[in-house]
Amino acid sequence: MPERLVVSDATRVFPLELDRRYPIVVRGDGAWVEDSSGKRYLDAMSGGSMAATLGHGRRDIIAAAAAQATRLSYVHNERLTNPAREQLAAELVELGPPGMTRVRFTTGGAESNEMAIQMARSYHVERGDTRRWQVISPAQAYHGPTMATLGLTGRPGLQRPFGPYMPAHRHIPPSTWRFDPSGRAALAALDRVLEDVGPENVSAYFCEPITAAALPAYSPPERFWKGLAERRERHGFLICYDEVVTGLGRTGHWFAAEKLPLTPDIIATAKGLGAGYAAIGAVLCADHVYQAFANGTRRFTLGHTWDGAPLSCAVGLKVLDVLRSERLIERVRAKGPRLRDGLAAALDGIPLVREVRGHGFLLGVEYVDPRDGRSFLPPELGVARRVDLTAMDLGLIVYSTMPTRDGFAGDQTLFAPPFTTSDPELNEMVARFAETIRTVARSLEGQLE
Numbered sequence: 001m002p003e004r005l006v007v008s009d010a011t012r013v014f015p016l017e018l019d020r021r022y023p024i025v026v027r028g029d030g031a032w033v034e035d036s037s038g039k040r041y042l043d044a045m046s047g048g049s050m051a052a053t054l055g056h057g058r059r060d061i062i063a064a065a066a067a068q069a070t071r072l073s074y075v076h077n078e079r080l081t082n083p084a085r086e087q088l089a090a091e092l093v094e095l096g097p098p099g100m101t102r103v104r105f106t107t108g109g110a111e112s113n114e115m116a117i118q119m120a121r122s123y124h125v126e127r128g129d130t131r132r133w134q135v136i137s138p139a140q141a142y143h144g145p146t147m148a149t150l151g152l153t154g155r156p157g158l159q160r161p162f163g164p165y166m167p168a169h170r171h172i173p174p175s176t177w178r179f180d181p182s183g184r185a186a187l188a189a190l191d192r193v194l195e196d197v198g199p200e201n202v203s204a205y206f207c208e209p210i211t212a213a214a215l216p217a218y219s220p221p222e223r224f225w226k227g228l229a230e231r232r233e234r235h236g237f238l239i240c241y242d243e244v245v246t247g248l249g250r251t252g253h254w255f256a257a258e259k260l261p262l263t264p265d266i267i268a269t270a271k272g273l274g275a276g277y278a279a280i281g282a283v284l285c286a287d288h289v290y291q292a293f294a295n296g297t298r299r300f301t302l303g304h305t306w307d308g309a310p311l312s313c314a315v316g317l318k319v320l321d322v323l324r325s326e327r328l329i330e331r332v333r334a335k336g337p338r339l340r341d342g343l344a345a346a347l348d349g350i351p352l353v354r355e356v357r358g359h360g361f362l363l364g365v366e367y368v369d370p371r372d373g374r375s376f377l378p379p380e381l382g383v384a385r386r387v388d389l390t391a392m393d394l395g396l397i398v399y400s401t402m403p404t405r406d407g408f409a410g411d412q413t414l415f416a417p418p419f420t421t422s423d424p425e426l427n428e429m430v431a432r433f434a435e436t437i438r439t440v441a442r443s444l445e446g447q448l449e
């Protein structure tokens, strides 16, 4: 075993997958990371989780963090506040969709989503509508690994063995080409669920406006969004967007909500706010949500130790500053379609590839069984895993999944480079990825007869 890889029996870490070999990454610079043997990888996944939106090794963000830590690194938010927290909240309200007026900070995506669930439920309770608790969400989603956020997906593959802890939230199928390209079936499913649980018991509809890992770069058709807005109006539930990935520029807009035909009541975000330099998330809410508390108990108290800490908020402020001063969101908006087209052209003619989707620098490649061009690939072929391992061999980091057992998506790859990736680096990512897929397709020859 080369020393740049760690396996489960040679570490005190409890790894996520005991049969996977993990490269030991020792440094990063821009869109590149390097392992302990000196092998360099192009990071088409912004640190692996899409968080490192500004690339690795940014001295300006490190300097902002150091300056804040020297002045004041930490105070808790329960009895104290701090200038970085105050300013970051004010800036996020300016950048968010119109009508968002308050921000609560967290330390990550699942926490932001949990807080959004609690905020939605508390909003109704504050208004005396204590029956509303149930959440409806698309089945093919990922909102985090905590019990409450696992309950927001309808994916038995993720929930097992935690079924006994899962809240009885309800789910609808995604409107993909495979199941429901028009969005009609999803709306009909939403109506059935509303009728079944009683719309007076529904607290929120919860979704990613543009999906990340669970169904890369997928968003329902306009008909669905309009129908959802109508039903919110009619039934009085809230709409929460999980913008943990899409927030802060990933899709070429500050928030993906900007481009959709409805404005949510609550937005949960995280990853790109800290850009991999601090663990920070945020929940933005519309003024009517805040006013329910202002006119009610005037309390919404649960939170974590690091919420709104000076150090993480100072990083958030510097991240916003870099996004603005380097016009990176404009860059992602301009380059995203070219990157999508470039990927599609490079993969053209490979029968394994069914669809290349893209919104800004959030791109997805969907694979199908080449024998009929539409079925899921047999799971035992492990195509997603082959893609990631082959890419890594070729010095490229992507992220592939195979949620086939959950019923709504097969093998697929997520491609989400840092916004700062140069044009030649983007081209090189595409070239390495196309080589990866051609290599995987060759390795499947003879196994798909």
Ligand SMILES: Cc1ncc(COP(=O)(O)O)c(C=O)c1O
Pocket (backbone or CB within 6 Å): 049, 108, 109, 110, 111, 113, 142, 143, 144, 145, 208, 212, 213, 242, 244, 245, 270, 271
């Ligand atoms: C869309 C989405 N929501 C929530 C989360 C959970 O965020 P975290 O891992 O920061 O808790 C993730 C993480 O990948 C995500 O992709």
